[in-house]
Amino acid sequence: MAKAEFHKHQRVYVKPVGTWAVIEKVKPHWVRDVEEPVKVLYDCGLGRDFTTDELSAEAVEDSQVGHWRLMRARNKWQTAEECAHHPQPGSYPVVVTDAQNWGGWRVPGAEYDRDPGRIEHQARLIVHAPSLFALAERLVRSAQDDPDASSQTITLAKTAAELIRAVNARPDTSQPDDLSVD
Known part of the structure; x- marks a missing residue:
């Protein structure tokens, strides 16, 4: 039995292709007299359907x-x-x-x-940007897992979370970058 781990319009990292994509269709495969789908495939608009193992929602793997x-x-x-x-x-x-x-x-x-x-x-x-990005993710997770985190740690984690969101934002939904030349 399989359950859908991703949803339509979710942004995912497609490992075999090495790029980010948006799920266009969730395709469950049903069998008669079975309550759940046997497998679930995802159409990301890249020419073929992908399995759950080929997609990642959070971040690019190290x-x-x-x-x-x-x-x-x-x-x-x-x-x-x-x-x-x-x-x-x-x-x-x-x-x-x-x-x-x-x-x-x-x-x-x-x-x-x-x-x-x-x-x-x-x-x-x-x-060193990938290492700094991973450090920011660890800081956010650490602050979320520690109920006794100091206010300074929480402030740093919020700033890190904003940076992570900015890095993971799709170009068509993010604010325009400052393109001025100094």
């Missing part, structure tokens, strides 16, 4: 975000002597978010040359 790392790419446009003021002359940071060393974050060479220290800091922050 295995999915654990491959983020900082790599160095060779600067093609400047020699090491021309960029001696860079933290690591002749290279720039590349944040890779996939196990096959592609996908992620890169910065234009001119922007890196303008303020290499700031870009290096951004790269380290992006690399």
